[in-house]
Amino acid sequence: MKSRLDQRFQSFKEQKRGGLITFITAGDPDPDTSARLLARLPAAGADIIELGMPFSDPMADGPAIQESSLRALKAGMTLRKTLKMVEDFRRNDQDTPIILMGYFNPIMAFGVDAFIAEAARVGVDGLILVDLPPEEDREVREPAAAAGMALIRLATPTTDAGRLPRVLENAAGFIYYVSIAGITGTAQAKPEIIDEALAAIRAAMHKTGNLPLAVGFGIKTADDVRRFTQSADAAVVGSAIVQEIKAHLDEEGRAKATLLDAVTDFVHSLAMGTRPQADDRS
Amino acid sequence: MTQDRANRPNSFRTGPDDDGHFGRFGGRYVAETLMPLILDVEKAWAAARIDPSFLEEMDDLLRHYVGRPSPLYYAERLTEHLGGAKIYMKRDELNHTGAHKINHAIGQILLARRMGKTRIIAETGAGQHGVATATVAARFGLPCTVFMGAKDIERQKPNVFRMRLLGAEVRPCHSGSATLKDAMNEALRDWVAHVEDTFYVIGTVAGPHPYPEMVRTFQSVMGHEAREQILDREGRLPDSLVACIGGGSNAIGLFHAFLDDPDVAAYAVEAAGKGLETGEHAAAIAGGKPGVLHGNRTYLLQDDDGQITEAHSISAGLDYPGIGPEHAWLSESGRVSYVSATDQEALDAFQLCARLEGILPALEPSHALAHVIRMAPDLPKDHLIIMNMCGRGDKDIFTIADALGVEL
Missing domain, CATH: 3.40.50.1100 (Rossmann fold)
Incomplete structure (x- = not known):
């Protein structure tokens, strides 16, 4: 049986369009608002959802996602609650893939085997663990694969031709190309440079088997999404969505009544970048 | 226990293994962006540690500059x-x-120079490692940025001033608990964004391989x-x-x-x-x-x-x-x-x-x-x-x- 993730990437090909992957941190700004936002993301145009597992020390993230992580933790979010959030989401949505993204320590504290079993049970499709490079990821990758979940590998501008095969070997789900050497939510790389990097990865994949490519970091608008999905199968937007959440908090950090509509509207506007546009296809 | 494995001799001094593990501890748990750089540091360190000219220069500095x-x-x-x-x-x-922090600061800055790096970063808690790094950066004429928790800056004012006198930039970290762990997060974030020219001088026997082993060797x-x-x-x-x-x-x-x-x-x-x-x-x-x-x-x-x-x-x-x-x-x-x-x-x-x-x-x-x-x-x-x-x-x-x- 084809996985939810494979089916979704297949559908982009059939529809001749790029995919939109949206990131939010589970529990940001509070567990209830976050769960309601998650439920609304697919209708707003999110094709795949990356759900951040909050961590106290997100060393690869910029200020926007750091703050969202701390907001969630302050509101009492835990890994167990994040898994519960996925379970509730799955009751009404069996099609939208969910990728859990975060750092390894909370999973170690939960217990790797227990986490894999529970994540698979509630309907998680993949994992991105930022601080688990190929050299260290076996203890998660193998049980995840056995449970039908993909441990998604990252490639970056520093991943040179010599190292690329190491990243591609045993890769699953899709390859997440981190477009800048930096943290989330900072600068944006030149599109031509990204095109080149993605072409190099596709060429290298001839040996290891083809996987879809997603590109992330620095993507903020529908135009960005449109541009980057010319060479990638999907574009990831994270910090810009998280900033939109922050923009709709009151002085005490509580969600304003406008938050859900504002964030879903923003995601909807991003999704326009995955649809054919009359004026630029002429 | 892993030290009972046949390939580990009955010694407590031979670790870590090739991938930087001490038994089940250690390793290289960093973002992919940093991995190639960590591997570069490892390669440069493996060559330097057996290079007589590197060791001679270090010994000379330890004797005449540090006072060993x-x-x-x-x-x-x-x-x-x-x-x-x-x-x-x-x-x-x-x-x-x-x-004692100067011992590993000397070793690491010599390695940074050997690798052709032109900018030094460090994290510090009490400020001793920051001062040691700012000192050797001044001695070798390299710009230096020290990340320090805002709370530590408050309680270690004399060392903050010393670092500034030595020409280092002290950058306050306000995230998390605003102490040493947050300074290290911030230093790692800076390193990810400046991988080409920057060397990270780590202040203790922690961090990704080869740092724990390298700092241990210097100390x-x-x-x-x-x-x-x-x-x-x-x-x-x-x-x-x-x-x-x-x-x-x-x-x-x-x-x-x-x-x-x-x-x-x-x-x-x-x-x-x-x-x-x-x-x-x-x-x-x-x-x-x-x-x-x-x-x-x-x-x-x-x-x-x-x-x-x-x-x-x-x-x-x-x-x-x-x-x-x-x-x-x-x-x-x-x-x-x-x-x-x-x-x-x-x-x-x-x-x-x-x-x-x-x-x-x-x-x-x-x-x-x-x-x-x-x-x-x-x-x-x-x-x-x-x-x-x-x-x-x-x-x-x-x-x-x-x-x-x-x-x-």
């Missing part, structure tokens, strides 16, 4: 006062910049000297070694040369803060559990959800929720005993040492002294202890005045 070898001092009045074991102090507080000069010095003075090896431990650079630096001498006991003294039972401490072995942070797998202070919790110690240099991975391994293997001392015990030890020996120890080695004070009275007079006096207390006088209720 540091003395091994017989603390006669402290010994008499406690009435038991014979106490020696390894006087690394007499080094240039006032602590082991203390143990090698102490071994020679005690053989010269006493004609035999010591019975016990005592060192304070935060990340563990001074402890491993003293212990490593003795790890395969089974009759030499080693005690690493964690900061028990206000008491282990209060939860306000920095004792990662006593109060933590295995996890992954800052590039390595080791014991960490954390809650049930795996969130890193704040450490507490009166000594900013021990105020870190983790411990070097080799120590995690040495603890599980039983080779080194991990004990602890509270803020109060360290303060008492500080005052006793000041009056009996005319030495103001830093608050960090005051924790080691506190354990010496506990153990020495019950030991025979021919029991030889070497404690690591790894830093001097001048930087701490404001904290100590505050704790003693004195207004300066």
Whole structure:
């Protein structure tokens, strides 16, 4: 049986369009608002959802996602609650893939085997663990694969031709190309440079088997999404969505009544970048 | 245990393995962006460590710039006062910049130069490693940025000013608990964004491989000297070694040369803060559990959800929720005993040492002294202890005045 993730990437090909992957941190700004936002993301145009597992020390993230992580933790979010959030989401949505993204320590504290079993049970499709490079990821990758979940590998501008095969070997789900050497939510790389990097990865994949490519970091608008999905199968937007959440908090950090509509509207506007546009296809 | 594996000889001095693991600890838990760079550092270090010209340059600087070898001092009045074991102090507080941190700062900046890096970054807690790094960066004319928690900047003002005098930029970190762990997060974030030109000088035996092993090698000069010095003075090896431990650079630096001498006991003294039972401490072995942070797998202070919790110690240099991975391994293997001392015990030890020996120890080695004070009275007079006096207390006088209720 084809996985939810494979089916979704297949559908982009059939529809001749790029995919939109949206990131939010589970529990940001509070567990209830976050769960309601998650439920609304697919209708707003999110094709795949990356759900951040909050961590106290997100060393690869910029200020926007750091703050969202701390907001969630302050509101009492835990890994167990994040898994519960996925379970509730799955009751009404069996099609939208969910990728859990975060750092390894909370999973170690939960217990790797227990986490894999529970994540698979509630309907998680993949994992991105930022601080688990190929050299260290076996203890998660193998049980995840056995449970039908993909441990998604990252490639970056520093991943040179010599190292690329190491990243591609045993890769699953899709390859997440981190477009800048930096943290989330900072600068944006030149599109031509990204095109080149993605072409190099596709060429290298001839040996290891083809996987879809997603590109992330620095993507903020529908135009960005449109541009980057010319060479990638999907574009990831994270910090810009998280900033939109922050923009709709009151002085005490509580969600304003406008938050859900504002964030879903923003995601909807991003999704326009995955649809054919009359004026630029002429 | 993994050290029973056939490929690991019956030695505590051969770790880590090729991938940087000490048993189940250590490793390289970093973002992919950093991996190629970490592998570069590893390759450069492997070549440098056996290059006679690299070692010669380092030895020359250690002798003429740092002031090595540091003395091994017989603390006669402290010994008499406690009435038991014979106490020696390894006087690394007499080094240039006032602590042992300069040993690994010299080594790392020479490696940075060898790799052609033109910008230096470091994290610091108490400021000693920051000062040491700013010092060697000035000595070699390289721009230097030191990341420091906003809270630490407040409580270590003299060292912040020293770093600025040395030409370093001190960048405050406001995220999280605004202490050493957050400074390290920020330094790693900076490194990810400046991988081409920047070398990260890490201040302890933690971080991704090869840092724990590299910093240990640079710091082991203390143990090698102490071994020679005690053989010269006493004609035999010591019975016990005592060192304070935060990340563990001074402890491993003293212990490593003795790890395969089974009759030499080693005690690493964690900061028990206000008491282990209060939860306000920095004792990662006593109060933590295995996890992954800052590039390595080791014991960490954390809650049930795996969130890193704040450490507490009166000594900013021990105020870190983790411990070097080799120590995690040495603890599980039983080779080194991990004990602890509270803020109060360290303060008492500080005052006793000041009056009996005319030495103001830093608050960090005051924790080691506190354990010496506990153990020495019950030991025979021919029991030889070497404690690591790894830093001097001048930087701490404001904290100590505050704790003693004195207004300066």
